Amino acid sequence: MELRDRILEAAAQVYSETGFRGATTRRIAERAHVNEITLFRHFGSKTRLLHEAIQCASSSTPCILPAQSANPRAELRIWALANHREMFERRFLIRTAMGEMEERPDIFPMDRSQAVCAGLELKAYLERLQTENLIAAEIDLRAATTMFMGTLFADAISRDILPSMYPDPPEISVDQYLDLFARALALKEPLS
Amino acid sequence: MELRDRILEAAAQVYSETGFRGATTRRIAERAHVNEITLFRHFGSKTRLLHEAIQCASSSTPCILPAQSANPRAELRIWALANHREMFERRFLIRTAMGEMEERPDIFPMDRSQAVCAGLELKAYLERLQTENLIAAEIDLRAATTMFMGTLFADAISRDILPSMYPDPPEISVDQYLDLFARALALKEPLS
DNA sequence: AATGCAAGCAAGTAAACACTTGCTTGCCAT
DNA sequence: ATGGCAAGCAAGTGTTTACTTGCTTGCATT
Numbered sequence: 001m002e003l004r005d006r007i008l009e010a011a012a013q014v015y016s017e018t019g020f021r022g023a024t025t026r027r028i029a030e031r032a033h034v035n036e037i038t039l040f041r042h043f044g045s046k047t048r049l050l051h052e053a054i055q056c057a058s059s060s061t062p063c064i065l066p067a068q069s070a071n072p073r074a075e076l077r078i079w080a081l082a083n084h085r086e087m088f089e090r091r092f093l094i095r096t097a098m099g100e101m102e103e104r105p106d107i108f109p110m111d112r113s114q115a116v117c118a119g120l121e122l123k124a125y126l127e128r129l130q131t132e133n134l135i136a137a138e139i140d141l142r143a144a145t146t147m148f149m150g151t152l153f154a155d156a157i158s159r160d161i162l163p164s165m166y167p168d169p170p171e172i173s174v175d176q177y178l179d180l181f182a183r184a185l186a187l188k189e190p191l192s
Numbered sequence: 193m194e195l196r197d198r199i200l201e202a203a204a205q206v207y208s209e210t211g212f213r214g215a216t217t218r219r220i221a222e223r224a225h226v227n228e229i230t231l232f233r234h235f236g237s238k239t240r241l242l243h244e245a246i247q248c249a250s251s252s253t254p255c256i257l258p259a260q261s262a263n264p265r266a267e268l269r270i271w272a273l274a275n276h277r278e279m280f281e282r283r284f285l286i287r288t289a290m291g292e293m294e295e296r297p298d299i300f301p302m303d304r305s306q307a308v309c310a311g312l313e314l315k316a317y318l319e320r321l322q323t324e325n326l327i328a329a330e331i332d333l334r335a336a337t338t339m340f341m342g343t344l345f346a347d348a349i350s351r352d353i354l355p356s357m358y359p360d361p362p363e364i365s366v367d368q369y370l371d372l373f374a375r376a377l378a379l380k381e382p383l384s
Numbered sequence: 385a386a387t388g389c390a391a392g393c394a395a396g397t398a399a400a401c402a403c404t405t406g407c408t409t410g411c412c413a414t
Numbered sequence: 415a416t417g418g419c420a421a422g423c424a425a426g427t428g429t430t431t432a433c434t435t436g437c438t439t440g441c442a443t444t
Contacts, residue, residue: 227422
């Protein structure tokens with residue numbers, strides 16, 4: 001079962017680089033070191049192959065924020081870095097899929113994407129902190145979540161094409177974002 | 193000279209919807225209600241036509257922050273809304289161009305894009321406020337600028353494909369972002 | 385040794401693509 | 415009225431595309 005995975009990986013790569021129209025069966029076959037006909041024997045059509053390949057390439061194991069928060073600042077740091085890394089590693093796929101979203105809305109399940117799930121998890125985590133009075137009560141946590149996720153997302157997909165805007169490595173940038181975010185939320189550390 | 197502009201507009205539209213490969217000369221000609229050959233007579237080749245069309249479609253008149261800030265909060269609100277609107281209206285072009293950035297890096301001049309210029313302007317504006325002690329001195333304004341621009345940018349290009357994440361209209365969302373941003377900066381209003 | 389299956393190879397099909405050529409039509413200024 | 419110019423139309427070029435068919439090769443199981 002090694003060949004099938006090799007084809008799927010090649011297809012996802014070529015799609016990420018050149019989009020649906022640019023991902024010709026010839027190019028995918030070359031990248032996978034496989035005869036073009038093998039693609040059709042395994043997946044039936046280019047469309048089905050790319051669907052499966054993108055599904056595979058976009059699935060990920062979500063990073064989880066702890067239910068009991070001992071050190072919110074440190075926990076958020078680890079979580080934000082992990083999520084930024086996930087999005088950054090998939091930036092080619094994300095950018096291409098977003099660019100083709102109107103033409104092929106079903107090829108990339110945005111509703112269950114990394115960013116949306118992570119956003120929901122972050123919001124739940126912050127709400128817990130708010131009930132523990134570690135976050136000011138008047139803060140709108142949905143806007144805060146959207147703002148922070150937007151910051152991480154924009155960084156992950158723009159960093160490599162706008163180097164002048166993102167001169168620092170992700171670890172430093174995420175720290176800076178978290179500093180500002182903590183100020184905005186008036187985040188307090190829990191007692192002892 | 194109306195025909196030339198009609199072709200350019202049609203080309204930019206079709207490109208935004210379907211990308212470079214999808215923007216066939218036939219489709220562009222149909223959209224512009226023009227014979228396909230007219231495209232070649234006017235622009236020589238598909239590549240040159242699309243280059244010019246995208247150049248046209250991405251040029252914009254930047255919204256300017258005042259040099260003397262009387263009411264930072266209100267000034268930032270107007271500025272942020274105008275910039276969000278600019279990006280939102282061009283979201284199809286931005287998404288498509290970003291998706292094809294590696295394959296065709298020169299087709300969309302990202303370095304001089306709306307977002308980058310706006311970011312520089314915002315940073316200069318905030319630095320002025322910081323020298324007037326309206327912003328806490330220890331704030332890293334470059335990170336703050338990147339964060340706010342990232343929030344605006346992610347909102348503008350994701351809002352229509354992730355409605356569950358952006359339920360409020362832009363005017364309300366931008367207000368919420370500004371609330372949080374002002375808290376993060378510890379922004380004060382100038383005296384009298 | 386015989387069978388079956390997975391993969392490769394050669395060749396071809398119909399459609400779409402960018403772009404060209406030759407000729408016709410309509411309009412505007414002289 | 416006549417000339418020039420901008421646009422349309424018809425037809426065709428060579429290339430690339432997804433996908434098919436017929437046949438061969440190699441390997442693993444019985």
